Amino acid sequence: MTNDVIREAVAKQQSGDRKLAADNSILGKVMTFNIGEQVYGIEIQYVTEIIGMPRITKVPHVPNYIKGIINVRSKVVPIVDIRTRFGKPEIPYTSRTCIITLNFNDIAVGIIVDSVADVEDIHTGDISATPQNKNVNENEFIQYMIRGENDNTKLILDVAKLLDEQEA
């Protein structure tokens, strides 16, 4: 989703206009997954597939959150551990740990997540902008949030930033 769509959705809710605020059309779908207690989401158009943990080949001279490369049907895909990327402590991989492979602008990357949760619709009325608090490491990778039941907020990842970040 583009930032404009998100801004528009947020603006609708805050407009005070009841008619606009009641707009609850479906904007797309997200795949949600867990890292610890927190639920994250990735818009479904970026997701290629979910695979179990294969053997990962380490690659030297890369940051610690890049765990290495794997072979997905003769394609070599780099693997990023989202936990480590967000500065969270590493935990041992379990049987529920899996890799979600993503594709953005022909850049393919697999991310390691604690477990995959669900696929759900994005409703206009549930979208909220990220807090402007940039000192949390992971915040820069969150594009927007979706409010769920019981204040269960899902953080939607900005795939473009996650995959395309320019770091020397």
Next chain:
Amino acid sequence: MAKIESGMEAMLDMYFFETNGLLEQLDEILLRTESAGAFDGDDIKEIFRIMHTIKGSSAMMGFDNLSVLAHKAEDMFFVIRENPDVITDVSFVYDLVFQVSDSYKAQIEALQNNVNGEYEQMNFDELIDKLIKARDKLTSEASGDETAAGGSAKASEAAGGAAGAAPVKGDGKTTVRVFFEDGCQMENLRAFLLINTIRDECSFLEYTPDDVENNAETSKEIIENGFVVSFTANDGKDDYVLKLIESAMNVQSYEVLTNAPEAAASAAEAPKAELPPEPAKETLKTEKPAAPKAPAKPAPAAEEKSAVEKAQAAVANANSGAAQKQSLISVNLAKLDALHDIVGEIITTESMVISNPDLEGLELESFNKAARDLKKLTGELQDTVMSIRMVPLAGVFQKMNRIVRDMRKKLGRDVDFVLEGEDTEVDKSIVDNLQDPLMHLVRNCMDHGIGEEDPETRKSLGKPEKGTIKLSAQSSSGEVIITVSDDGAGIDPERVMAKAKKMGLLTKPEGEYTEREIQNMILLPGFSTNEVVTEFSGRGVGMDVVKANIEKCGGQVLVDSKKGQGTNFIIKIPLTMAIIDGMEIMVGGLVFTVPISTIRESFKVEPGQLLNDTGGKEMIMIRGVVYPILRLHEKFAIDTEVTDLKDGILLLVETDNKSMCIFADKLIGEQQVVVKPFPKYLARYNIKGEGLSGCTIMGDGSISLIIDTNLLIG
């Protein structure tokens, strides 16, 4: 913004392909003839043909500005062609035609970047104006000379062209039946184009079907019965009009139905399938539609036979010509890419089957034989697929000629431009990525290298007055090395350092930079030491673009320069899908592949062979020669239990006369591997610089990292 006509999108690719090819041909002819100092007749004809084809196809695609431009250029060459002996000074023509060629390229690029069919239409009025002036100038020159020398006969004789017969004045009409290539589509429009092409040259013109312009239904009729044109050419130049028809787009063959009698001799000799000439009065227009093979009735029997034979021979010739044409096909690169991927996977899967762990310890005589056969076949398949994608560098190299030519003119400095190893073949995708970087480098050599030394300085340094730029390519162990070198001013490390300091590009104390590192700083973004920004270089974009482009196709750029002696830019690019024979070695839990071509031997360390130098570095003495030892687990920071040199194994590797020993845990075995580049996402990390050239998928599906022995040693 103009819009590409709907329905034409499907033909755009073909148009680009064809036109770009023609433009390259044009450039090549121009460069060749310019250095030779003169056009010869064939060259002019070729240029004329190119312009003509471009004109036709551009008009068909609805790119009017391009069509007009080509038309005017064609006009100009027409004058030159018609008066080969009188027009001697054509130097100003070169610049014009180069401009035309450039304008074309620019417009085509704009077209290629079209968004939903919208593109920017360029205005060529100025250039067209120049072309018209040039033509008029040539015409007046030609006619002036002609009357003086009375050479009009000569001129028109040349117009007679390959047929070699003097043109004739025909009172009668010439009727021709034209067939277009099978499946070329929109025959009616092509017919209309044909008419437009010859209209200017004819005093009388009639054609059936006569409503081709706006009646698409006529296509069918044209396919079945051909397109019949009757014309009377201006000044009796029927041959010329026939030539025009022959060279028009998509014309497969034509036959002369009626002809002005005197032209018969030349018509019979014309290369395309033609029927024997017949008296002008007999109009075949209304005769049986299947006329092509009908012999000429009024001719005497003996003559008839020979005429038929002749016609048949001509048809056979035309057919064999057509067959030759089809021995080359153009294929969408995406399809080749897919094929290339599949073959890579087949080879991996093949090793998975043949060296499957389940088979271990089994006696499988017939399986092994079948496996060997399969291996041989897949090997051949792979070689073939690779060779399909390989193209020589000559095309890109030739384009550099053009850059040098332009720079020579602009800078007013003469240089020798030397090409070497143009026949080196590289994967098509790499060639496409090479053009821009090479262009920048050649420009840099001209501008910064040669341009900064005036001839006097060069003389005083003992160098020849004329600078030399050399572009060379060679393949060496799985990669292609392209060198762009000049014998100019070279890079002044002090100036580079000062500049880098000013720009805040230093990342460590000044004193710690080696000369090589300093030189390579010119590849950093935003770096340009040239104080004066010229048209060609010095804008601070360029060198980093070169670096980025080369890295995109998995290569490397190195700078090697000596102040006052010149600069070498060395580009190393891999042959994609290079298959290498590799030795698999284990370090910690990781498997690495070392190209076998670089391994001299592998051995266990014996006590007493080991030495330490004063810095504590480990060395080994083998047969009286001392080699340094590189521990892979240290180099790549891998945890392993094998840290004692005596427990593991050493590989003696050698490249470019440099050798060293690599220490690994153990050898696994030999395997042929398909080199895959690292994923794009990892491109930002300097993995390649650390001595790993790529990775490969092994028989069991796991991944092995390929060691770049060159880098490891260097």
